[in-house]
Amino acid sequence: MKVTVIGTGYVGLVSGVCYAEIGHEVTCIDVNQDKIAQLRKGKSPIFEPNLEELMNKNIHNGKLQFTDNYLDGIEHAEVILIAVGTPCKQDGTADLQFVESVAANIALYIKKYAVIVIKSTVPVGTNHYIGELIKKNLVHDTDFDMVSNPEFLREGTAIKDTFNGDRIVLGSDSSKALAIVEELHKQFNIPYFLTDTRSAEMIKYAANAFLATKISFINEIAKICEKVGANVEDVALGMGKDKRIGEHFLKAGIGYGGSCFPKDTKALVQIAGNVEHDFELLRSVIKVNIGQQQALIEKAISYFGDLSEKKIAILGLSFKPNTDDMRDAASVVITDKLISLGASVIAYDPVTIENAKKILNPRVTFNTNINEVMYDADCVFILTEWDQIKQIDLRVAGRLMKNPVFFDGRNCFTLEEAQRAEIDYFSIGRSAVIRNFD
Ligand SMILES: NC(=O)c1ccc[n+]([C@@H]2O[C@H](COP(=O)([O-])OP(=O)(O)OC[C@H]3O[C@@H](n4cnc5c(N)ncnc54)[C@H](O)[C@@H]3O)[C@@H](O)[C@H]2O)c1
Missing domain, CATH: 1.10.1040.10 (N-(1-d-carboxylethyl)-l-norvaline Dehydrogenase; domain 2)
Known part of the structure; x- marks a missing residue:
């Protein structure tokens, strides 16, 4: 099947690569030209386990291509998937400007029947609204159908999730379109849940x-x-x-x-x-x-009294392990607050430091060496449960620090491990471990 995916972010790129892997001819479109140039060179702009390998395999076998040219992507497509961002506006509502812009381009370039699938997370009624928008602006006289196909992949396990999802939700009032989208996903061998469009969106x-x-x-x-x-x-x-x-x-x-x-x-x-x-x-x-994002700061204040002049080592910046995504990561709020309280903050993350530099307070310093980050620190804050962090030897880490005090926001260690390491250890929902000075 000829498939076009519009938007090559976490959802669009992973979906495009996985559709190619199961044998479809996939074209991925993005307006970001730097991203397209990088993708064409075989470099994934995001960190996602196994993504780059699978992407290169399918580029080389001719199943996957990238373009910023809508005409190339849309002209021959049998299925067009919309996977652009739907960030929230100031008042919390979903911002549909990127989906609307895609709709305008589809209306301009679509020349023959295709199924238009919205994978982006969109408010109830959006598939109908976008369908009407395309219809109103069609340049060529052609038919199309809309299908809602919300995405459930999780960053960090996105490829695995695409091949092993619990269900594929499809919502449409066109049985012809549903049959085509079922055929598109057939090789995944995942059960379908078919419903009406509004229910799928919901x-x-x-x-x-x-x-x-x-x-x-x-x-x-x-x-x-x-x-x-x-x-x-x-x-x-x-x-x-x-x-x-x-x-x-x-x-x-x-x-x-x-x-x-x-x-x-x-x-x-x-x-x-x-x-x-x-x-x-x-x-x-x-x-x-x-x-809840304040929990560790409250614990640190009640331990030290005052955090000014304290050197605080942050372990983990991404919002969860195995991704470089910093969007709405707790580290953003926590590092800001620590700096406003007068602390000096040095941070470690195994993959997301470059992304973090763009959005964290400019007073945060970074180091990819976990031991150097903890050296001479007054305390450690654990914000992401990366394996590299869960594997630290608490006793050795404690000896590197000025004070062996840990505030663990992800409960990476057992209380017994903390006791054996002779550190002060504060975690979430468990008793504090305090060193015995006898
Ligand atoms: N990230 C996730 O884990 C996840 C999981 C399930 C669902 N979703 C939903 O999927 C959608 C996409 O999320 P994401 O995290 O992949 O977004 P993203 O921000 O990583 O990627 C969006 C991409 O769309 C491109 N784009 C924007 N406007 C465009 C246009 N007019 N034409 C072509 N490309 C355009 C951007 O350049 C960007 O590369 C959102 O609605 C999100 O809520 C995300």
Whole structure:
């Protein structure tokens, strides 16, 4: 099948590469010319395990090409997938300007029947709105159908998720278009869930809002655990063994971040508001998450009293491991706050330092050597559970530091490991470990 993917970000690039891998002829379009030039040289602009290898394999076997020219991409396409960003505006609503711009280009260049699939996360009614927009502006007299196909891949495991997803959600009122999009995904061998367009659009927001709710819920439980002397890790394990609850997304920490949960939860609150429903529960989920980013700072203030002049080593900057994505990462808020409190901040991350430099406070300094970052520090903050961070020897690390004090926002170590290392160790939802000076 001839497939065109518009937008080569985390979703578009991974999807394009995976469609090529299962045998389709894929053209990826992006307006960012630097990105296209880089992709043509076989360099992935994002860090995603196995992406670059699979991309190069398919470029070399002629299944995958990149262009910034809409005409090249759209003219012959049987399926056109829209995977551009839908960031949130100031008021939380999804900004559809990139999707609208794609619609204008499709209307200009489409010459024969194609199925237009929206993969971007878009508010309910957007597929209908974009379909009407294209129809109104069509230059050539042709037919097309719209299909909503929300994307559920997770950064860090995006390739694996594309081949092993739990379901492929497809929403459309055209059975012809649905059959074509089912055929497109056939080789993935993943069950389809077919529904109407509005329900498909809603499934994506509802799924992300529910997962965000699980995270804020366990973070609230964590706060209570700290006060009553329970261990949130055990509480989550014990809860998760109940199949009705499930073990995933019950990891207490400094909250969710990234390019999806923060914006999609805010957008759903707005979608509800537009139909006069106050989504009180989701507003609380968002509020809890914002508060949770302060958890380590509060612990550090209560330990030291004052953070001015303290040298704080930050381990991990990306919003989660195995990605270089800094969008809505907790590290942005935390490093800003530490600097405003007078601390000096030095940061380590195994892959995202170049991205971090563009958005973190300019007073943050960086180093790719984890031991040098911890050297002479008053304390360490762990913000991302990269393997490289989980594998540090706490005892050795403690000896490098001025004070062996750890504030772990991702519960990377057991309390026993912290006790054995003779460090002061503060984590989320568990008792503090304090050195014994006897
Ligand atoms: N990132 C994720 O993990 C994830 C997961 C599921 C769903 N989504 C959704 O998928 C969509 C894309 O997310 P992303 O993270 O891949 O975005 P992204 O910001 O990484 O990439 C978007 C790409 O679109 C390009 N673009 C913008 N306007 C364009 C235009 N008019 N024509 C061609 N290209 C254009 C940009 O240059 C960029 O390369 C969003 O709606 C997001 O909510 C993202």
